[in-house]
Amino acid sequence: MSFQDLIDPKPKKVFLLANEAIARAALESDVKVAAFYPGSPTSEILDTMYLLSGKYDDIKMEVSINEKVALETVAGASMGGFRSLTSMKSVGLNVASDTFYTLGYTGVNAGCVLVVADDPHAHSSQSEQDGRYFAQTGHVPMLEPSTPEEAYQMIKYAFNLSEKFKILALVRTSTRVNHQYAPVNIGEVKRRPFIKNKWNDVKGKYFTLSDTARRLKSEAIEKLIKIEEDFNSLQFNKIIDGEGKVGVITSGVSFLYTLDALDNLNLKIPVLKLGTTYPIPKKLVSTFIKNLDKIIVIEELLPYLEQHIKIIAKDSDCGLEIFGKETGHLPYVGEYNVSIVIDVLSKIFEKNIKINYKEILKRSEELKKVIPKRFPVFCAGCPHRSTLWSLQQAVKGTNFVLNNDIGCYSMLQLEPYNLTDMMLCMGASQGISSGMQHVLNDKIISLVGDSTFFHAALPGLINAIHNQHDYTVFILDNSVTAMTGQQPNPGSDFGPNKVVEIDIESVVRGIGVQNILSINAYDLKNNVELIKQFLDKEGVKVIISHGPCALYNDRKKRASGVPIIPNKVSSEACKTIYACVRDFYCPAIELNMDTRQTEIQLDVCNGCMSCAKLCPVTAIKSVGSELK
């Protein structure tokens, strides 16, 4: 898409990412408040709303400190009578779940939509969590799109649904839906003027305890019974007619894999595509299975649909055979694709496969043995690379435990670093360190980025100070939430609105940390000794390493016309000592196979100068210094 298409109020057909389509649908639905904490694969919803809020000033848009506060912010706006949107990744809803579960009881007022995105394959998450169970256990309805077009339509429907039943509406996606682009027929943007309400005009009751809780729970369940009635005939649940007594029930992106697989095998069997997966439209499912002998349930992650359908089949007493994960026909782990679906269908229907996927994969693995892995790495110029170089030198030969957290620095667990002992979830570096320092003799080191520090590490750190624990905290402050696309966090000096920059050092000092060391990430040689000394101190000590995210900073430089000047290795001076690359692993530095000297790729290097500082014979200089 071009951004012009997205902000243009006129209807048209545009090529959109599903996440962009979700934001456009929210704009057309007259959303007034949107709040998010970024998380893959939903971050582009935030990014797009950020851009839209710059154009449509009646959108109050916030990048929140965490998902819980984001959900509370949009729920508050809904209670106040205005439509609101939030989105988060699967594990983000864990953070927001306390609020989420109670909202399921209290309900909301104006349309309030929560997009939650699962990440089958754990591409960029710590687990393959299945978000569908949130809807069922939280008493809220759930829609599941397959395509960008459907995501767009479902968001619009979800706002109406939420408003009609005064209930939070969940739209559940997965990575291959969020990150799918396709043409979308977008509609007209009509915004109503934003004039604040009076509480007396919109007032509801949003508290729950004891008998109120029991009453609200039964009301929520009654709402869901009515919603299920609507879902039985909703356009998002569709039966594709076919021949024979064997059918497929599927949803989300698995529906698309199924269609491709059926085409490929030239099969025309009945398919039920579920667009609403809580409550499941039982009547529709019963109608579908009534005339069938066998059903194959195709869904990623846990056998959620499979188990629900087993219950419906039992109630209908139709003797249906159900194939899925529990029968061993489909995997529990990893994301699905066309080949996996073809494989299972070809077995059940005894069809020959045109392409032997297993053979292809086997041959490819063989062919690929010659190339090295290319894992995600710290970008050229990343301040973390410099901080971590210093840390590696400072701890050499000592006994330590490294408790990591969620952010770019999570990559420390990968080759070539292999430097992480623990990494669970946002903020866990603190609490786990607290537990370990009670029982281990080693030095306990925790790493946390600025965004994660604010998001969930702060309570753990306060707890550690209050209880007089003994471990070291590295706060890697690069001024943005880098890994998800450099969104602002409370420590940033920018945001969709005017912001106050929260100073991490003042916060840490304010909660009573005595030993605070503030270092410049790029002063990497001098930092080694400073870190060493600090690690020997008693109590909770905090090292704040400063250096802006290279991607963010380079973009800022480009926008303001500041040149990015790379470095160069002098072939006269280089003595192939490799201090610039050993333990430093910068993707801009390669070797020249003829001279065995290092070389710097000019279009990758951003001139951070760290490698130059590491070179004992000063063979690395800025290209700029030669130009002078």
Add this chain to the structure above:
Amino acid sequence: MKSYNILLTGVGGQGLMLLSQILGDACTSKDYPVVVGAQHGLAQRSGSISAHVRMGDVYSPLIPYGSADMIIAMEGMEALRYIEYLKEGGVIVMNSRIMHPPLETAPIVKNRQEKKEYITIDQIFQQLKKVTNKIISLDANLLALEAGNPRTENIVLLGAASTQKDFPLDSETLTNAIKRNVPEKTIEANLKALEIGRRQAEI
């Protein structure tokens, strides 16, 4: 419409996502069905990335193994890394440039006395030729510089790809999509890159 599947591969930071946008936008402008499965997620540069561009009557955002009509690889090794997607005899349009990742350099530096070597583009060709003989290899880095902007490697390769038999998008459609999707001040260099890539492939 007959389907045409292109797998884009490369290294983060080379403009692969923009290339997938241009292709998708071009199809949309012609009312061709298109779906792109992009790999977003981690924002970091220099990792291995891919995007599945599927034109015509297909449904899912992922190309089945052994079914891509074409791989456009923005980097030499990345042409091989996703080879399971190429159909038998499919086309590979690739950059001859190799970007050696830190994981390849690290063991060479660590065991310097062994004088280990980097992988070469010829070794990669050798492997690729076991799958197809339709390989178009360009020094896109050099050609992008010739176009006036080193960041137009992606469009140089698109130009070369567009000369291939069955490639479903014509020159005018691509030109318009480029104009709509690249920053305004880089339009001229990008169009020049398209032309250079096309000419190079026809030689």
